[in-house]
Amino acid sequence: MKHHLQWLALSSVATALASNNNNDNTSCSTRPYSTWMADSIISRGQGIAPAELTSSIYLQIGVVQAALLQLLESPLSSTLRCAQHDYRSHVRQGTKSIVGQLLNASEDTQYPLDRLSLGRGLLDEYLDTSTSSSDKQTAKSALDTLHKSIGLQPKNQWGGLWYFTYPYWSYLDGMYSYTAFESLYTNAFNPSGVLNKTNDIIYQLDLLWIHCIDNNTDLLFHGYDASVTASWAQPITGASPMVWGRSMGWYFMALIDWLEENSSITRTTLWNHILVRYLDFAAALLKTADPDSGAWWQVLNYPGREGNYIESSGSAMFTYGLYKGERLGLFDNDVDKYKKAADKAYNYLIDNFVVENQNGTLSWNGTVSVCSLNSSATYDYYVNQPILYDSVHGSAPFVLASLEHEISA
Numbered sequence: 325m326k327h328h329l330q331w332l333a334l335s336s337v338a339t340a341l342a343s344n345n346n347n348d349n350t351s352c353s354t355r356p357y358s359t360w361m362a363d364s365i366i367s368r369g370q371g372i373a374p375a376e377l378t379s380s381i382y383l384q385i386g387v388v389q390a391a392l393l394q395l396l397e398s399p400l401s402s403t404l405r406c407a408q409h410d411y412r413s414h415v416r417q418g419t420k421s422i423v424g425q426l427l428n429a430s431e432d433t434q435y436p437l438d439r440l441s442l443g444r445g446l447l448d449e450y451l452d453t454s455t456s457s458s459d460k461q462t463a464k465s466a467l468d469t470l471h472k473s474i475g476l477q478p479k480n481q482w483g484g485l486w487y488f489t490y491p492y493w494s495y496l497d498g499m500y501s502y503t504a505f506e507s508l509y510t511n512a513f514n515p516s517g518v519l520n521k522t523n524d525i526i527y528q529l530d531l532l533w534i535h536c537i538d539n540n541t542d543l544l545f546h547g548y549d550a551s552v553t554a555s556w557a558q559p560i561t562g563a564s565p566m567v568w569g570r571s572m573g574w575y576f577m578a579l580i581d582w583l584e585e586n587s588s589i590t591r592t593t594l595w596n597h598i599l600v601r602y603l604d605f606a607a608a609l610l611k612t613a614d615p616d617s618g619a620w621w622q623v624l625n626y627p628g629r630e631g632n633y634i635e636s637s638g639s640a641m642f643t644y645g646l647y648k649g650e651r652l653g654l655f656d657n658d659v660d661k662y663k664k665a666a667d668k669a670y671n672y673l674i675d676n677f678v679v680e681n682q683n684g685t686l687s688w689n690g691t692v693s694v695c696s697l698n699s700s701a702t703y704d705y706y707v708n709q710p711i712l713y714d715s716v717h718g719s720a721p722f723v724l725a726s727l728e729h730e731i732s733a
Protein backbone atom coordinates (compact mmCIF):
# COMPACT_ATOMS: atom_id res chain seq x y z
CA MET A 325 0.00 0.00 0.00
CA LYS A 326 3.05 2.26 -0.26
CA HIS A 327 1.81 3.99 -3.39
CA HIS A 328 -1.17 5.35 -1.50
CA LEU A 329 1.05 7.01 1.03
CA GLN A 330 2.84 8.87 -1.73
CA TRP A 331 -0.42 9.73 -3.39
CA LEU A 332 -1.65 11.07 -0.10
CA ALA A 333 1.44 13.24 0.28
CA LEU A 334 1.22 14.58 -3.28
CA SER A 335 -2.41 15.48 -2.90
CA SER A 336 -1.96 17.21 0.44
CA VAL A 337 -1.99 20.61 -1.21
CA ALA A 338 -5.31 19.84 -2.84
CA THR A 339 -6.51 18.46 0.48
CA ALA A 340 -5.58 21.66 2.26
CA LEU A 341 -7.48 23.72 -0.28
CA ALA A 342 -10.57 21.57 -0.14
CA SER A 343 -13.72 22.57 1.64
CA ASN A 344 -14.15 21.85 5.34
CA ASN A 345 -17.80 21.08 4.85
CA ASN A 346 -18.26 17.62 6.34
CA ASN A 347 -20.68 16.47 3.70
CA ASP A 348 -18.87 17.85 0.70
CA ASN A 349 -16.75 14.97 -0.54
CA THR A 350 -16.92 15.88 -4.20
CA SER A 351 -13.38 17.28 -4.12
CA CYS A 352 -12.11 14.34 -2.15
CA SER A 353 -9.63 12.88 -4.60
CA THR A 354 -7.98 10.76 -1.97
CA ARG A 355 -9.06 9.65 1.43
CA PRO A 356 -7.09 9.77 4.67
CA TYR A 357 -6.64 6.33 6.17
CA SER A 358 -8.40 7.41 9.37
CA THR A 359 -11.81 8.01 7.82
CA TRP A 360 -11.29 5.40 5.12
CA MET A 361 -10.83 2.67 7.72
CA ALA A 362 -13.62 4.11 9.89
CA ASP A 363 -16.02 4.03 6.93
CA SER A 364 -14.93 0.46 6.20
CA ILE A 365 -15.60 -0.62 9.79
CA ILE A 366 -19.07 0.92 9.54
CA SER A 367 -19.74 -0.70 6.18
CA ARG A 368 -19.06 -4.07 7.81
CA GLY A 369 -21.66 -3.30 10.47
CA GLN A 370 -19.03 -3.43 13.22
CA GLY A 371 -19.47 -1.54 16.48
CA ILE A 372 -23.07 -2.71 16.80
CA ALA A 373 -24.14 -5.67 18.93
CA PRO A 374 -25.18 -8.77 16.98
CA ALA A 375 -28.13 -10.89 18.13
CA GLU A 376 -25.86 -13.29 20.02
CA LEU A 377 -23.81 -11.43 22.62
CA THR A 378 -20.37 -12.57 23.71
CA SER A 379 -18.36 -11.19 26.61
CA SER A 380 -16.02 -9.44 24.19
CA ILE A 381 -18.74 -7.42 22.41
CA TYR A 382 -18.65 -4.59 24.99
CA LEU A 383 -15.07 -3.67 24.23
CA GLN A 384 -15.55 -4.15 20.49
CA ILE A 385 -18.33 -1.58 20.47
CA GLY A 386 -16.48 0.64 22.92
CA VAL A 387 -13.25 0.85 20.93
CA VAL A 388 -15.09 1.56 17.66
CA GLN A 389 -17.00 4.33 19.42
CA ALA A 390 -13.79 5.74 20.88
CA ALA A 391 -12.28 5.93 17.38
CA LEU A 392 -15.37 7.54 15.82
CA LEU A 393 -15.75 10.07 18.62
CA GLN A 394 -12.10 11.00 18.38
CA LEU A 395 -12.55 11.60 14.65
CA LEU A 396 -15.51 13.85 15.42
CA GLU A 397 -13.52 15.78 18.01
CA SER A 398 -10.36 15.88 15.94
CA PRO A 399 -8.34 19.09 15.96
CA LEU A 400 -7.80 18.51 12.23
CA SER A 401 -10.86 20.22 10.80
CA SER A 402 -10.43 18.64 7.37
CA THR A 403 -10.45 15.09 8.76
CA LEU A 404 -14.11 14.46 8.15
CA ARG A 405 -14.11 15.92 4.67
CA CYS A 406 -13.89 12.50 3.04
CA ALA A 407 -16.10 10.66 5.50
CA GLN A 408 -18.86 8.70 3.84
CA HIS A 409 -20.87 7.79 6.89
CA ASP A 410 -22.39 9.71 9.77
CA TYR A 411 -20.12 8.76 12.65
CA ARG A 412 -22.25 10.14 15.43
CA SER A 413 -25.25 8.26 14.15
CA HIS A 414 -23.21 5.04 14.11
CA VAL A 415 -22.14 5.64 17.71
CA ARG A 416 -25.80 6.13 18.67
CA GLN A 417 -26.79 2.91 16.89
CA GLY A 418 -24.06 1.01 18.71
CA THR A 419 -25.26 2.38 22.04
CA LYS A 420 -28.86 1.57 21.24
CA SER A 421 -27.90 -2.03 20.45
CA ILE A 422 -26.32 -2.64 23.87
CA VAL A 423 -27.72 -0.15 26.38
CA GLY A 424 -30.51 -2.52 27.45
CA GLN A 425 -27.85 -4.90 28.79
CA LEU A 426 -26.36 -2.28 31.07
CA LEU A 427 -29.23 -1.14 33.26
CA ASN A 428 -28.78 -3.50 36.22
CA ALA A 429 -25.59 -2.84 38.22
CA SER A 430 -25.25 -6.30 39.74
CA GLU A 431 -25.70 -7.89 36.34
CA ASP A 432 -23.12 -5.49 34.93
CA THR A 433 -20.53 -7.02 37.26
CA GLN A 434 -20.97 -10.30 35.34
CA TYR A 435 -19.40 -8.68 32.27
CA PRO A 436 -15.71 -7.82 32.01
CA LEU A 437 -14.58 -4.34 33.10
CA ASP A 438 -14.53 -3.66 29.35
CA ARG A 439 -18.22 -2.78 29.68
CA LEU A 440 -17.07 0.63 30.93
CA SER A 441 -15.74 1.47 27.47
CA LEU A 442 -19.37 2.19 26.53
CA GLY A 443 -19.29 5.26 28.78
CA ARG A 444 -17.82 7.50 26.07
CA GLY A 445 -20.73 6.98 23.69
CA LEU A 446 -23.28 7.23 26.50
CA LEU A 447 -21.82 10.49 27.80
CA ASP A 448 -21.65 11.96 24.29
CA GLU A 449 -25.32 11.10 23.82
CA TYR A 450 -26.28 12.48 27.21
CA LEU A 451 -24.51 15.81 26.59
CA ASP A 452 -25.77 16.19 23.00
CA THR A 453 -28.46 18.88 22.98
CA SER A 454 -30.24 17.20 20.08
CA THR A 455 -30.83 13.97 22.05
CA SER A 456 -34.48 13.32 22.89
CA SER A 457 -35.32 13.50 26.58
CA SER A 458 -36.11 9.80 26.81
CA ASP A 459 -32.79 8.81 25.20
CA LYS A 460 -31.05 11.27 27.48
CA GLN A 461 -32.67 9.65 30.48
CA THR A 462 -31.66 6.16 29.34
CA ALA A 463 -28.10 7.29 28.73
CA LYS A 464 -27.88 8.86 32.18
CA SER A 465 -29.37 5.82 33.81
CA ALA A 466 -26.85 3.55 32.05
CA LEU A 467 -23.98 5.84 33.08
CA ASP A 468 -25.13 5.84 36.71
CA THR A 469 -25.61 2.08 36.69
CA LEU A 470 -22.17 1.47 35.22
CA HIS A 471 -20.75 3.80 37.83
CA LYS A 472 -22.53 1.91 40.59
CA SER A 473 -21.30 -1.39 39.16
CA ILE A 474 -17.69 -0.37 39.78
CA GLY A 475 -18.52 -0.20 43.48
CA LEU A 476 -20.04 -3.69 43.30
CA GLN A 477 -17.18 -5.18 41.28
CA PRO A 478 -15.40 -7.90 43.29
CA LYS A 479 -11.96 -6.82 44.49
CA ASN A 480 -8.89 -8.60 45.76
CA GLN A 481 -7.32 -8.14 49.21
CA TRP A 482 -5.66 -4.87 48.13
CA GLY A 483 -8.79 -3.45 46.55
CA GLY A 484 -7.69 -4.37 43.02
CA LEU A 485 -10.66 -4.85 40.69
CA TRP A 486 -11.14 -8.33 39.27
CA TYR A 487 -11.26 -8.09 35.51
CA PHE A 488 -14.11 -10.56 35.06
CA THR A 489 -15.67 -13.48 36.87
CA TYR A 490 -12.37 -15.26 37.49
CA PRO A 491 -11.70 -14.93 41.22
CA TYR A 492 -8.74 -12.71 42.15
CA TRP A 493 -7.51 -12.19 38.60
CA SER A 494 -6.75 -8.66 37.43
CA TYR A 495 -5.82 -7.95 33.81
CA LEU A 496 -4.20 -4.93 32.18
CA ASP A 497 -6.97 -4.97 29.56
CA GLY A 498 -9.64 -3.60 31.89
CA MET A 499 -7.73 -0.40 32.60
CA TYR A 500 -8.46 1.08 29.17
CA SER A 501 -12.16 1.14 29.91
CA TYR A 502 -11.99 1.77 33.66
CA THR A 503 -9.62 4.76 33.53
CA ALA A 504 -11.55 6.66 30.89
CA PHE A 505 -14.93 5.93 32.45
CA GLU A 506 -14.00 7.03 35.96
CA SER A 507 -12.37 10.16 34.67
CA LEU A 508 -15.14 11.19 32.25
CA TYR A 509 -17.95 10.35 34.65
CA THR A 510 -16.42 12.19 37.59
CA ASN A 511 -15.53 15.25 35.53
CA ALA A 512 -19.10 15.42 34.21
CA PHE A 513 -21.13 14.64 37.32
CA ASN A 514 -18.97 15.10 40.40
CA PRO A 515 -16.24 17.66 39.70
CA SER A 516 -15.44 18.11 43.39
CA GLY A 517 -14.56 14.42 43.59
CA VAL A 518 -11.99 14.53 40.79
CA LEU A 519 -8.93 14.50 43.02
CA ASN A 520 -10.15 11.51 45.00
CA LYS A 521 -11.12 9.71 41.84
CA THR A 522 -7.76 10.35 40.26
CA ASN A 523 -6.12 8.80 43.32
CA ASP A 524 -8.36 5.74 42.86
CA ILE A 525 -7.43 5.50 39.19
CA ILE A 526 -3.73 5.72 39.95
CA TYR A 527 -4.11 3.13 42.70
CA GLN A 528 -5.69 0.62 40.28
CA LEU A 529 -3.10 1.30 37.59
CA ASP A 530 -0.27 0.97 40.10
CA LEU A 531 -1.52 -2.27 41.63
CA LEU A 532 -1.18 -3.79 38.17
CA TRP A 533 2.17 -2.11 37.66
CA ILE A 534 3.55 -3.42 40.99
CA HIS A 535 2.45 -6.99 40.36
CA CYS A 536 3.07 -7.21 36.64
CA ILE A 537 6.24 -5.28 35.91
CA ASP A 538 8.69 -7.38 33.89
CA ASN A 539 12.22 -6.35 34.73
CA ASN A 540 13.52 -7.53 31.37
CA THR A 541 11.28 -5.59 29.01
CA ASP A 542 10.17 -2.87 31.49
CA LEU A 543 6.65 -3.59 30.23
CA LEU A 544 3.85 -5.40 32.06
CA PHE A 545 2.78 -9.03 32.12
CA HIS A 546 -0.81 -9.67 31.01
CA GLY A 547 -2.27 -9.89 34.54
CA TYR A 548 -1.91 -11.34 38.02
CA ASP A 549 -3.70 -13.70 40.35
CA ALA A 550 -3.83 -12.13 43.81
CA SER A 551 -4.56 -15.56 45.32
CA VAL A 552 -1.41 -16.96 43.65
CA THR A 553 -3.21 -20.24 42.97
CA ALA A 554 -3.47 -20.23 39.16
CA SER A 555 -1.20 -22.72 37.39
CA TRP A 556 0.56 -19.81 35.70
CA ALA A 557 0.95 -17.49 38.71
CA GLN A 558 4.50 -16.46 39.57
CA PRO A 559 5.08 -17.44 43.22
CA ILE A 560 5.50 -14.00 44.81
CA THR A 561 3.70 -11.56 42.56
CA GLY A 562 1.04 -13.82 41.06
CA ALA A 563 1.90 -12.42 37.62
CA SER A 564 1.22 -14.38 34.46
CA PRO A 565 4.30 -15.25 32.41
CA MET A 566 3.73 -13.51 29.03
CA VAL A 567 4.02 -9.82 28.16
CA TRP A 568 1.13 -9.71 25.72
CA GLY A 569 1.17 -6.90 23.14
CA ARG A 570 -2.53 -6.16 23.08
CA SER A 571 -3.03 -6.04 26.86
CA MET A 572 -0.03 -3.74 27.17
CA GLY A 573 -1.58 -1.71 24.35
CA TRP A 574 -4.83 -1.20 26.26
CA TYR A 575 -2.90 -0.04 29.32
CA PHE A 576 -0.69 2.29 27.27
CA MET A 577 -3.75 3.85 25.58
CA ALA A 578 -5.38 4.33 28.99
CA LEU A 579 -2.41 6.44 30.11
CA ILE A 580 -2.12 8.61 27.02
CA ASP A 581 -5.87 9.22 26.77
CA TRP A 582 -5.95 10.30 30.42
CA LEU A 583 -2.98 12.61 29.89
CA GLU A 584 -4.68 14.25 26.93
CA GLU A 585 -7.96 14.73 28.68
CA ASN A 586 -6.09 16.39 31.50
CA SER A 587 -3.59 18.35 29.46
CA SER A 588 -4.99 21.56 30.93
CA ILE A 589 -3.65 20.65 34.39
CA THR A 590 -0.19 19.56 33.33
CA ARG A 591 2.62 19.16 35.83
CA THR A 592 0.59 18.61 38.96
CA THR A 593 1.81 15.71 41.11
CA LEU A 594 -0.90 13.31 39.96
CA TRP A 595 -0.46 14.25 36.32
CA ASN A 596 3.29 13.76 36.61
CA HIS A 597 2.82 10.34 38.16
CA ILE A 598 0.94 9.14 35.09
CA LEU A 599 3.34 10.99 32.77
CA VAL A 600 6.34 9.16 34.24
CA ARG A 601 4.64 5.79 33.74
CA TYR A 602 3.77 6.76 30.17
CA LEU A 603 7.32 7.91 29.39
CA ASP A 604 8.86 4.78 30.94
CA PHE A 605 6.64 2.60 28.77
CA ALA A 606 7.33 4.69 25.68
CA ALA A 607 11.06 4.19 26.24
CA ALA A 608 10.53 0.45 26.78
CA LEU A 609 8.50 0.28 23.56
CA LEU A 610 11.35 1.83 21.60
CA LYS A 611 13.65 -0.82 23.10
CA THR A 612 11.31 -3.73 22.32
CA ALA A 613 10.29 -2.63 18.80
CA ASP A 614 11.50 -5.16 16.27
CA PRO A 615 14.58 -3.56 14.64
CA ASP A 616 13.61 -4.67 11.11
CA SER A 617 9.94 -3.79 10.96
CA GLY A 618 9.73 -1.15 13.69
CA ALA A 619 6.56 -2.87 14.93
CA TRP A 620 5.94 -5.18 17.89
CA TRP A 621 5.83 -8.92 18.51
CA GLN A 622 2.65 -10.48 19.82
CA VAL A 623 4.52 -11.87 22.85
CA LEU A 624 6.89 -9.06 23.73
CA ASN A 625 9.18 -10.99 26.10
CA TYR A 626 10.04 -13.61 23.47
CA PRO A 627 10.95 -11.59 20.36
CA GLY A 628 11.89 -13.69 17.37
CA ARG A 629 11.08 -17.02 19.03
CA GLU A 630 9.58 -19.67 16.77
CA GLY A 631 5.83 -19.14 16.39
CA ASN A 632 5.90 -15.51 17.50
CA TYR A 633 4.93 -12.85 14.95
CA ILE A 634 4.49 -9.11 14.51
CA GLU A 635 0.92 -8.56 15.66
CA SER A 636 -1.31 -5.83 14.26
CA SER A 637 -3.49 -4.75 17.21
CA GLY A 638 -0.72 -4.18 19.76
CA SER A 639 1.40 -2.51 17.06
CA ALA A 640 -1.43 -0.13 16.10
CA MET A 641 -2.08 0.74 19.75
CA PHE A 642 1.57 1.52 20.47
CA THR A 643 1.87 3.59 17.29
CA TYR A 644 -1.20 5.59 18.30
CA GLY A 645 0.10 6.11 21.83
CA LEU A 646 3.53 7.28 20.65
CA TYR A 647 2.16 9.69 18.04
CA LYS A 648 -0.21 11.17 20.56
CA GLY A 649 2.57 11.72 23.09
CA GLU A 650 4.42 13.58 20.38
CA ARG A 651 1.39 15.76 19.61
CA LEU A 652 0.91 16.56 23.30
CA GLY A 653 4.56 17.59 23.56
CA LEU A 654 5.43 14.97 26.17
CA PHE A 655 8.81 13.94 24.78
CA ASP A 656 10.66 17.23 25.15
CA ASN A 657 14.09 16.89 23.51
CA ASP A 658 13.58 13.26 22.46
CA VAL A 659 10.71 14.04 20.15
CA ASP A 660 12.57 13.19 16.92
CA LYS A 661 13.47 9.74 18.18
CA TYR A 662 9.85 8.96 19.06
CA LYS A 663 8.41 10.40 15.88
CA LYS A 664 10.83 8.34 13.82
CA ALA A 665 9.85 5.16 15.69
CA ALA A 666 6.13 5.88 15.28
CA ASP A 667 6.56 6.65 11.56
CA LYS A 668 8.47 3.44 10.97
CA ALA A 669 5.83 1.34 12.73
CA TYR A 670 3.01 3.19 10.98
CA ASN A 671 4.49 2.54 7.54
CA TYR A 672 4.80 -1.12 8.44
CA LEU A 673 1.12 -1.25 9.45
CA ILE A 674 0.10 0.18 6.10
CA ASP A 675 2.35 -2.08 4.05
CA ASN A 676 1.50 -5.28 5.90
CA PHE A 677 -1.92 -5.16 7.55
CA VAL A 678 -4.01 -2.77 5.47
CA VAL A 679 -5.70 -4.50 2.52
CA GLU A 680 -7.52 -2.54 -0.16
CA ASN A 681 -10.60 -4.38 -1.40
CA GLN A 682 -11.98 -4.22 -4.95
CA ASN A 683 -15.07 -2.39 -3.74
CA GLY A 684 -13.02 0.44 -2.25
CA THR A 685 -13.24 -0.61 1.39
CA LEU A 686 -10.19 -1.35 3.52
CA SER A 687 -9.65 -4.54 5.44
CA TRP A 688 -7.31 -5.15 8.33
CA ASN A 689 -5.20 -8.26 8.81
CA GLY A 690 -3.04 -9.92 11.42
CA THR A 691 -4.89 -9.41 14.72
CA VAL A 692 -4.68 -12.17 17.29
CA SER A 693 -8.01 -13.36 18.63
CA VAL A 694 -8.85 -13.09 22.34
CA CYS A 695 -6.15 -14.41 24.70
CA SER A 696 -7.47 -15.31 28.13
CA LEU A 697 -5.73 -16.18 31.36
CA ASN A 698 -8.38 -18.88 31.68
CA SER A 699 -5.90 -21.09 29.84
CA SER A 700 -2.42 -22.48 30.29
CA ALA A 701 -1.23 -18.89 29.64
CA THR A 702 1.95 -20.38 28.17
CA TYR A 703 3.92 -19.07 25.22
CA ASP A 704 2.42 -21.83 23.05
CA TYR A 705 -1.10 -20.79 24.02
CA TYR A 706 -0.60 -17.18 22.93
CA VAL A 707 1.12 -17.88 19.63
CA ASN A 708 -1.40 -20.54 18.65
CA GLN A 709 -4.53 -18.46 19.18
CA PRO A 710 -6.23 -17.82 15.82
CA ILE A 711 -5.35 -14.75 13.77
CA LEU A 712 -8.43 -12.74 12.83
CA TYR A 713 -9.22 -10.73 9.73
CA ASP A 714 -11.05 -7.38 10.13
CA SER A 715 -10.90 -7.44 13.94
CA VAL A 716 -11.85 -4.07 15.41
CA HIS A 717 -9.34 -4.69 18.20
CA GLY A 718 -6.80 -3.80 15.54
CA SER A 719 -8.65 -1.73 12.96
CA ALA A 720 -10.10 0.80 15.44
CA PRO A 721 -6.68 1.54 16.99
CA PHE A 722 -5.41 1.86 13.40
CA VAL A 723 -8.02 4.59 12.85
CA LEU A 724 -6.64 6.35 15.93
CA ALA A 725 -3.02 5.88 14.86
CA SER A 726 -3.88 7.24 11.40
CA LEU A 727 -5.66 10.24 12.85
CA GLU A 728 -2.61 11.11 14.95
CA HIS A 729 -0.35 10.52 11.94
CA GLU A 730 -2.46 12.84 9.81
CA ILE A 731 -2.49 15.51 12.51
CA SER A 732 1.28 15.38 12.89
CA ALA A 733 2.01 15.19 9.13
Ligand SMILES: *[C@@H]1O[C@H](CO)[C@@H](O)[C@H](O)[C@H]1NC(C)=O
Binds near residue numbers: 408409
Ligand atom coordinates in the same frame (compact mmCIF):
# COMPACT_ATOMS: atom_id res chain seq x y z
C1 LIG B 1 -19.47 10.82 -1.20
O1 LIG B 1 -20.39 10.48 -0.16
C2 LIG B 1 -21.42 9.62 -0.57
C3 LIG B 1 -22.34 9.37 0.61
O2 LIG B 1 -22.48 10.50 1.39
C4 LIG B 1 -20.87 8.32 -1.13
O3 LIG B 1 -21.92 7.52 -1.61
C5 LIG B 1 -19.87 8.60 -2.22
O4 LIG B 1 -19.26 7.39 -2.62
C6 LIG B 1 -18.81 9.57 -1.74
N1 LIG B 1 -17.90 9.90 -2.84
C7 LIG B 1 -16.55 9.92 -2.73
C8 LIG B 1 -15.78 10.28 -3.94
O5 LIG B 1 -15.99 9.64 -1.69
Ligand SMILES: *[C@@H]1O[C@H](CO)[C@@H](O)[C@H](O)[C@H]1NC(C)=O
Binds near residue numbers: 428429430431
Ligand atom coordinates in the same frame (compact mmCIF):
# COMPACT_ATOMS: atom_id res chain seq x y z
C1 LIG C 1 -30.74 -7.01 38.93
O1 LIG C 1 -30.18 -8.29 38.72
C2 LIG C 1 -30.13 -9.09 39.89
C3 LIG C 1 -29.30 -10.32 39.56
O2 LIG C 1 -29.70 -10.89 38.36
C4 LIG C 1 -31.54 -9.40 40.37
O3 LIG C 1 -31.50 -10.18 41.53
C5 LIG C 1 -32.24 -8.07 40.64
O4 LIG C 1 -33.59 -8.30 40.98
C6 LIG C 1 -32.17 -7.14 39.45
N1 LIG C 1 -32.64 -5.83 39.83
C7 LIG C 1 -33.62 -5.22 39.18
C8 LIG C 1 -34.02 -3.87 39.71
O5 LIG C 1 -34.19 -5.72 38.23
Ligand SMILES: *[C@@H]1O[C@H](CO)[C@@H](O)[C@H](O)[C@H]1NC(C)=O
Binds near residue numbers: 516517520
Ligand atom coordinates in the same frame (compact mmCIF):
# COMPACT_ATOMS: atom_id res chain seq x y z
C1 LIG D 1 -12.19 12.10 49.37
O1 LIG D 1 -11.90 10.87 50.04
C2 LIG D 1 -11.84 11.00 51.43
C3 LIG D 1 -11.37 9.68 52.00
O2 LIG D 1 -12.07 8.61 51.44
C4 LIG D 1 -13.23 11.42 51.95
O3 LIG D 1 -13.20 11.55 53.34
C5 LIG D 1 -13.62 12.73 51.29
O4 LIG D 1 -14.94 13.08 51.64
C6 LIG D 1 -13.54 12.61 49.77
N1 LIG D 1 -13.77 13.93 49.19
C7 LIG D 1 -14.60 14.15 48.18
C8 LIG D 1 -14.71 15.58 47.72
O5 LIG D 1 -15.24 13.28 47.63
Ligand SMILES: *[C@@H]1O[C@H](CO)[C@@H](O)[C@H](O)[C@H]1NC(C)=O
Binds near residue numbers: 539
Ligand atom coordinates in the same frame (compact mmCIF):
# COMPACT_ATOMS: atom_id res chain seq x y z
C1 LIG E 1 11.92 -6.55 39.58
O1 LIG E 1 12.61 -5.49 40.18
C2 LIG E 1 12.04 -5.04 41.41
C3 LIG E 1 12.77 -3.78 41.85
O2 LIG E 1 14.13 -3.92 41.67
C4 LIG E 1 12.12 -6.17 42.43
O3 LIG E 1 11.53 -5.76 43.64
C5 LIG E 1 11.35 -7.37 41.88
O4 LIG E 1 11.45 -8.46 42.74
C6 LIG E 1 11.87 -7.76 40.50
N1 LIG E 1 10.96 -8.74 39.93
C7 LIG E 1 11.37 -9.90 39.47
C8 LIG E 1 10.32 -10.81 38.92
O5 LIG E 1 12.53 -10.21 39.45
Ligand SMILES: *[C@@H]1O[C@H](CO)[C@@H](O)[C@H](O)[C@H]1NC(C)=O
Binds near residue numbers: 511586588594
Ligand atom coordinates in the same frame (compact mmCIF):
# COMPACT_ATOMS: atom_id res chain seq x y z
C1 LIG F 1 -8.65 16.20 34.34
O1 LIG F 1 -9.21 17.04 33.37
C2 LIG F 1 -10.50 17.47 33.67
C3 LIG F 1 -11.08 18.19 32.48
O2 LIG F 1 -10.10 18.50 31.54
C4 LIG F 1 -10.44 18.32 34.93
O3 LIG F 1 -11.74 18.74 35.28
C5 LIG F 1 -9.84 17.51 36.06
O4 LIG F 1 -9.67 18.32 37.20
C6 LIG F 1 -8.50 16.93 35.66
N1 LIG F 1 -8.00 15.97 36.65
C7 LIG F 1 -7.10 16.30 37.56
C8 LIG F 1 -6.59 15.20 38.44
O5 LIG F 1 -6.68 17.41 37.69
Ligand SMILES: *[C@@H]1O[C@H](CO)[C@@H](O)[C@H](O)[C@H]1NC(C)=O
Binds near residue numbers: 682
Ligand atom coordinates in the same frame (compact mmCIF):
# COMPACT_ATOMS: atom_id res chain seq x y z
C1 LIG G 1 -16.23 -5.16 0.07
O1 LIG G 1 -15.33 -6.22 -0.19
C2 LIG G 1 -14.94 -6.97 0.96
C3 LIG G 1 -13.88 -7.97 0.52
O2 LIG G 1 -14.28 -8.70 -0.57
C4 LIG G 1 -16.17 -7.63 1.58
O3 LIG G 1 -15.79 -8.38 2.72
C5 LIG G 1 -17.15 -6.56 1.97
O4 LIG G 1 -18.32 -7.15 2.47
C6 LIG G 1 -17.50 -5.67 0.78
N1 LIG G 1 -18.27 -4.56 1.26
C7 LIG G 1 -19.39 -4.14 0.67
C8 LIG G 1 -20.08 -2.98 1.30
O5 LIG G 1 -19.81 -4.70 -0.31
Ligand SMILES: *[C@@H]1O[C@H](CO)[C@@H](O)[C@H](O)[C@H]1NC(C)=O
Binds near residue numbers: 679689690
Ligand atom coordinates in the same frame (compact mmCIF):
# COMPACT_ATOMS: atom_id res chain seq x y z
C1 LIG H 1 -3.44 -12.00 6.06
O1 LIG H 1 -2.26 -12.41 6.72
C2 LIG H 1 -1.95 -13.78 6.56
C3 LIG H 1 -0.77 -14.10 7.45
O2 LIG H 1 0.30 -13.25 7.19
C4 LIG H 1 -1.68 -14.06 5.08
O3 LIG H 1 -1.41 -15.41 4.91
C5 LIG H 1 -2.91 -13.66 4.29
O4 LIG H 1 -2.65 -13.80 2.92
C6 LIG H 1 -3.30 -12.21 4.57
N1 LIG H 1 -4.58 -11.93 3.91
C7 LIG H 1 -4.72 -10.95 3.03
C8 LIG H 1 -6.06 -10.83 2.38
O5 LIG H 1 -3.81 -10.21 2.73
Ligand SMILES: *[C@@H]1O[C@H](CO)[C@@H](O)[C@H](O)[C@H]1NC(C)=O
Binds near residue numbers: 489698699
Ligand atom coordinates in the same frame (compact mmCIF):
# COMPACT_ATOMS: atom_id res chain seq x y z
C1 LIG I 1 -12.66 -21.18 31.43
O1 LIG I 1 -12.05 -22.30 30.82
C2 LIG I 1 -12.80 -23.53 30.99
C3 LIG I 1 -11.94 -24.66 30.43
O2 LIG I 1 -11.56 -24.39 29.11
C4 LIG I 1 -14.14 -23.38 30.27
O3 LIG I 1 -14.90 -24.56 30.45
C5 LIG I 1 -14.89 -22.20 30.86
O4 LIG I 1 -16.06 -21.99 30.14
C6 LIG I 1 -14.02 -20.93 30.82
N1 LIG I 1 -14.73 -19.89 31.53
C7 LIG I 1 -15.15 -18.79 30.93
C8 LIG I 1 -15.90 -17.83 31.80
O5 LIG I 1 -14.92 -18.55 29.77
